Amino acid sequence: MTENLNYICKQIIKQSVNKMLKLYNTLTKKVEEFIPIDPNEIKFYVCGPTVYDYFHIGNARSFVMADIVRRYLEYKGYNVKFVMNLTDVDDKIIKKSNEERRNANDVTTDYINAFFEDITKLKIKKATLYPKATEHMKEIIDMIKLLVDKKFAYNADGNIFYDVKKFSGYGKLSGKNIEELEAGSRIEVNEEKKDPLDFALWKKAKDGEPYWESPWGKGRPGWHVECSAMSCKHLGKTFDIHAGGNDLIFPHHENEIAQSEAANDKQFVKYWLHFGFLNINEEKMSKSLGNFFTAREVLKKYSAEAIRMFFAQAYYRGPLNFSDDLLSAAEKGLEKINNLVDKINLEIRKNISGAKPGFDFDSYYKRFEEAMDEDLNTSQAVAVIFDFVKEVNRIIASSESVDVNFYDDVKTFLTKTAENVLGIVDFNKKNAGDDKLVNDLIELLITLRTEAKQNKNYLLSDTIRNRLKELGVVLQDSKEGTSYKIGKN
Ligand code: AMP
Numbered sequence: 001m002t003e004n005l006n007y008i009c010k011q012i013i014k015q016s017v018n019k020m021l022k023l024y025n026t027l028t029k030k031v032e033e034f035i036p037i038d039p040n041e042i043k044f045y046v047c048g049p050t051v052y053d054y055f056h057i058g059n060a061r062s063f064v065m066a067d068i069v070r071r072y073l074e075y076k077g078y079n080v081k082f083v084m085n086l087t088d089v090d091d092k093i094i095k096k097s098n099e100e101r102r103n104a105n106d107v108t109t110d111y112i113n114a115f116f117e118d119i120t121k122l123k124i125k126k127a128t129l130y131p132k133a134t135e136h137m138k139e140i141i142d143m144i145k146l147l148v149d150k151k152f153a154y155n156a157d158g159n160i161f162y163d164v165k166k167f168s169g170y171g172k173l174s175g176k177n178i179e180e181l182e183a184g185s186r187i188e189v190n191e192e193k194k195d196p197l198d199f200a201l202w203k204k205a206k207d208g209e210p211y212w213e214s215p216w217g218k219g220r221p222g223w224h225v226e227c228s229a230m231s232c233k234h235l236g237k238t239f240d241i242h243a244g245g246n247d248l249i250f251p252h253h254e255n256e257i258a259q260s261e262a263a264n265d266k267q268f269v270k271y272w273l274h275f276g277f278l279n280i281n282e283e284k285m286s287k288s289l290g291n292f293f294t295a296r297e298v299l300k301k302y303s304a305e306a307i308r309m310f311f312a313q314a315y316y317r318g319p320l321n322f323s324d325d326l327l328s329a330a331e332k333g334l335e336k337i338n339n340l341v342d343k344i345n346l347e348i349r350k351n352i353s354g355a356k357p358g359f360d361f362d363s364y365y366k367r368f369e370e371a372m373d374e375d376l377n378t379s380q381a382v383a384v385i386f387d388f389v390k391e392v393n394r395i396i397a398s399s400e401s402v403d404v405n406f407y408d409d410v411k412t413f414l415t416k417t418a419e420n421v422l423g424i425v426d427f428n429k430k431n432a433g434d435d436k437l438v439n440d441l442i443e444l445l446i447t448l449r450t451e452a453k454q455n456k457n458y459l460l461s462d463t464i465r466n467r468l469k470e471l472g473v474v475l476q477d478s479k480e481g482t483s484y485k486i487g488k489n
C-alpha cells in the first residue's frame with residue numbers, strides 16, 4: 001500500500017516536472033503518453049546486429065534513432081537501462097565462418113569489434129549492456145523448457161517448435177491474422193513442424209555447426225527466443241520500450257511477444273517503437289539485396305554529425321531515401337552551427353565581460369521539448385536549433401562586445417539539445433578551424449623570430465626556437481625561409 005502510494009506520488013511529481021512525451025506505439029497503433037513502469041529507471045531494449053559483417057547505413061538509421069530516443073529520455077531526467085543484444089549465433093554467421101574457414105567465434109569477435117568502432121564513430125552512446133546469445137544459453141534453454149512444459153512448444157525429432165495457434169494473441173503487434181497468414185504460407189518439404197506458422201525455438205545440430213547441449217540433444221537456439229530470454233533476464237518480465245527497424249515487427253517481434261507472454265503470463269512490453277527503412281532507389285537497403293553502403297564507408301565521406309542530422313531531419317517512422325545530396329546539404333547546414341561553436345569556444349577562452357543581451361533561452365528549450373515530446377519530431381527539433389543559431393548570430397552581429405556569460409548560456413543550450421540529444425554538434429571536436437588557428441600562431445611566432453634575428457636579438461630568436469621545440473614544433477631554416485614540422489625531431 002505505502003509502496004503504491006509512493007509510486008503514485010513519484011509519478012505525479014515526475015509528470016508535473018516533465019511535459020509528457022508522446023510516442024507512437026506499434027502495439028496499440030496510437031500515439032500515447034509515455035508513462036514509465038518505474039519512473040526511477042526506464043527499461044529499454046533494442047534489437048542489435050547479427051555480427052557476421054560490417055553494419056550498413058540502413059542499420060545505422062535504426063541504431064542512431066534508438067540512441068536519440070534514449071538520449072531524449074535522459075534529457076528529461078530519467079535513468080535509462082538500455083540493452084542492445086548482439087546476435088552471435090545465426091545461419092549467416094555459420095555460412096560466413098564456412099566461407100572463410102574460420103571458427104564462428106573468430107568471425108563474431110572481429111565483427112563485434114568493428115561494430116563498436118563504428119558506433120563510436122557515429123557518436124552512439126554505449127548501451128548499459130550488450131548481451132550475447134552465446135553467453136545466455138542457460139536462460140534461453142530455460143525459457144524453451146518452460147514453453148515445452150506449458151505445451152506452447154513441441155519436440156519434433158530434436159527440433160523444438162513454437163505452436164503458434166496455442167497463443168491467442170498471435171498477430172496483435174503486426175495486425176496480421178492467423179487465417180491470412182496460413183493462406184499465404186506452405187510447409188517446406190521435409191519440415192517436421194505441425195503447422196507452417198510454427199517457428200523454431202531450438203534447431204537440432206547439423207554436421208559441422210556450432211552446438212550446445214540441451215535436454216533435446218545438441219543444437220542451437222532460434223533467433224526470436226534469444227531476444228525474449230535476454231530481455232527478460234536483464235529488464236524483467238515486463239519492461240517499458242522495445243525498439244527496432246520496421247522489418248522486425250513481423251515475424252521477429254510478434255514471435256518475441258508470443259514466447260515471452262506464454263512463458264511469463266504477463267504483458268511483455270508496454271511501448272513498441274519501430275523505425276522506418278533507409279531505402280536506396282526506393283528499395284530497402286539490405287545485405288541480401290546487395291544495395292548497401294557500410295556505415296564505415298559513409299563515415300569516410302561525411303561526418304557523424306551530418307549523418308545523424310540526415311536521419312534526424314526525416315520522420316523517424318517513415319521511409320528515407322539514401323541521398324548524397326541530402327547528406328552534403330546536412331554537412332553544409334552544420335557549418336552554420338559549427339561556426340557558432342568555434343566562436344563560442346573562442347569567446348569562452350577570451351572570458352570577456354560586457355553587455356549581457358536579453359535573450360529568451362526558455363522559449364527555445366520549450367520549443368525543442370515540444371517538438372521532441374510530439375512523437376519525436378526530430379526534424380522540428382533541428383529546425384528549432386537552426387532558429388536559435390540564427391537569432392544568436394543576429395545578436396552577436398548587432399552588439400559590440402557580448403558578455404562571456406551569454407556565450408556560456410548559448411553553449412549550455414546547444415550542448416543539452418544539439419549535442420547531448422541529437423548528437424549533431426561536438427563542442428570538443430578538433431576541427432579544421434583549430435588546425436588553422438595552430439598554423440597561424442606558429443607562423444606568427446616564425447615571423448617574430450625572423451624579426452628578432454634581423455634585430456640581432458639572438459636571445460629572443462633562440463628562445464622562440466627552443467620553446468617551440470619543447471612543444472614538439474621543429475623549425476627548419478633554408479634559403480626560402482623558415483618552415484616548421486610537428487614532431488620531436
Ligand atoms: P540486422 O543486423 O539485420 O538484424 O539489423 C539490425 C537492425 O537494423 C534492426 O533493428 C533492423 O530492423 C535494422 N535495419 C535493417 N535494415 C534497415 C534499413 N534499411 N533501414 C533501417 N533499419 C534497418
Ligand code: ZN
Pocket residue numbers: 046047048227252
Ligand atoms: Zn530481437
